[in-house]
Amino acid sequence: MEGYNLLYDGGLSAVEAVEQLTYLLVLKLEDEERQTAVSGEQPEAPTPHGWSSLTKKRSGPLVAQYTQILAQRSSSTSGTAVDAVFAGAQNHISDPALLQRLILDLFDVERWNGYGESLLGEAYGELLQRTMNERRSGAGQFFTPRPLIEAIVEVLQPALTDTINDPACGMGGFLLGAHDYLARQLASSTSDEECQYGSQQRRGAELVPGAARLATANLLLHGAVTAGQPAPISVRDALAQQPDRKASLVLTHPPFGKHAELFGEGSRHTYERPDFMTVSTDKQINFLQHVMSLIAVRGRAAVVVSDNVLFAQGAAETIRRDLLNRFDVHTILRLPTGTFPSASGVRASVIFFDQHANHAGEFPQTSGIWVYDLRPRRPFDASSSPLNQRVLNEFVSAYGPGLYRTDRRETEHFRYFDIHDVLEHDHASLDLTPQNEDSEEGPLATPEEIAQGVLNDLHIALQEFKELTAELRHDDAE
Numbered sequence: 001m002e003g004y005n006l007l008y009d010g011g012l013s014a015v016e017a018v019e020q021l022t023y024l025l026v027l028k029l030e031d032e033e034r035q036t037a038v039s040g041e042q043p044e045a046p047t048p049h050g051w052s053s054l055t056k057k058r059s060g061p062l063v064a065q066y067t068q069i070l071a072q073r074s075s076s077t078s079g080t081a082v083d084a085v086f087a088g089a090q091n092h093i094s095d096p097a098l099l100q101r102l103i104l105d106l107f108d109v110e111r112w113n114g115y116g117e118s119l120l121g122e123a124y125g126e127l128l129q130r131t132m133n134e135r136r137s138g139a140g141q142f143f144t145p146r147p148l149i150e151a152i153v154e155v156l157q158p159a160l161t162d163t164i165n166d167p168a169c170g171m172g173g174f175l176l177g178a179h180d181y182l183a184r185q186l187a188s189s190t191s192d193e194e195c196q197y198g199s200q201q202r203r204g205a206e207l208v209p210g211a212a213r214l215a216t217a218n219l220l221l222h223g224a225v226t227a228g229q230p231a232p233i234s235v236r237d238a239l240a241q242q243p244d245r246k247a248s249l250v251l252t253h254p255p256f257g258k259h260a261e262l263f264g265e266g267s268r269h270t271y272e273r274p275d276f277m278t279v280s281t282d283k284q285i286n287f288l289q290h291v292m293s294l295i296a297v298r299g300r301a302a303v304v305v306s307d308n309v310l311f312a313q314g315a316a317e318t319i320r321r322d323l324l325n326r327f328d329v330h331t332i333l334r335l336p337t338g339t340f341p342s343a344s345g346v347r348a349s350v351i352f353f354d355q356h357a358n359h360a361g362e363f364p365q366t367s368g369i370w371v372y373d374l375r376p377r378r379p380f381d382a383s384s385s386p387l388n389q390r391v392l393n394e395f396v397s398a399y400g401p402g403l404y405r406t407d408r409r410e411t412e413h414f415r416y417f418d419i420h421d422v423l424e425h426d427h428a429s430l431d432l433t434p435q436n437e438d439s440e441e442g443p444l445a446t447p448e449e450i451a452q453g454v455l456n457d458l459h460i461a462l463q464e465f466k467e468l469t470a471e472l473r474h475d476d477a478e
Helices: 002-009 014-035 051-055 059-074 081-085 096-107 112-132 146-156 173-183 191-197 209-221 283-294 315-326 389-399 419-424 447-477
Strands: 164-166 202-206 233-235 247-252 295-306 328-334 348-354 368-373 414-418
Touching (some): 002 014, 014 051, 051 059, 059 096, 146 295, 146 389, 173 202, 173 247, 247 283, 315 419, 368 419, 414 419
Parallel strands (some): 164 202, 247 295
Antiparallel strands (some): 295 348
């Protein structure tokens, strides 16, 4: 995190700081790969726009060279994963001393590929998580907690033959989670399954170029894609048109609120598509409609939504009724408040649904919904995560991946709701709770919770101010 702190303290935003570190790291890794000669062969000669060209320059010429390298790399049209990392790249480090320190003292002294994909990918993922979950970064909408991703992937059990899609992939967490799960299945796979696994069966879309760059780097550094493979994430508005290809497994967490406002690209659009049941400016409602079009027959999906999608009237109610009618909405996971640290007060749930082959023409396709509630647990505070492996393992066990849903059993936190009761509920609300008594958690954050979020923000800001002051005093003393 030292390089990140240097850049952040140097005036860069959280996202800009991570982007610059990503460019430098990938350039260094490319140089190390170049120097790793195959037995009996000479290493490739350094390129004029490679890492070694940076280590030979100082001051103004160093900044100019780095700027030129990024401009050259950003203009590539190869369509490979590694070039997607540099798509639209710009230099935001104007201080020559800072850039020199990053290159010579932090990056050049290490042999980064010696850490291996596992360790390097974990470190990069941790950097993304810390950055995106900082309240001051405002980027939490692009990052889904890893334990939640792992639990969702585990219960849906991706197959090597699945076509997997995330139309709002943010930092690429779901694509990476699916890759990690599938990689463990390769040991017992057939040659045909292995071939299909390696043929770009995992795809994503992301509206924001900056998020797509970081997501691609995340997949690349984890070994989920190779540098020369086609870029796994397309930079586009997935809602702009109907899907041209169905997916057998859709995993996604559409952003809360105005999409992409962190990167200065936020706007509220309506989408008039022939496959959409209703017109809305709500991004989450539109993404839910998009997933309903994207999922293949006999496919399955998990979508993270804010709770207003579950209980709001108007367009939200229209989509809920259509979803229950045409799809098998079988499970809802109610997430605790604080699951997304930078989205203060937002409450969210995960909707699991399948697309069955409707040979009999029977409607609704949903016969009943199982609701697992993580909210009655102990209160959450900013010093600990509301989601941990233990509570999510309990959800996975109750879900029973691979078992018939008729084998499920009700518990204190897990309850079955018959579809007829749901449809007769106010506005077909899916804001259901397993608790017999009224839950203390409602659809909106209480004033006390909002006040606590503000207090936490102030505490974090004060702590960061103290740390920065201490660093400045230490520098002055030297």
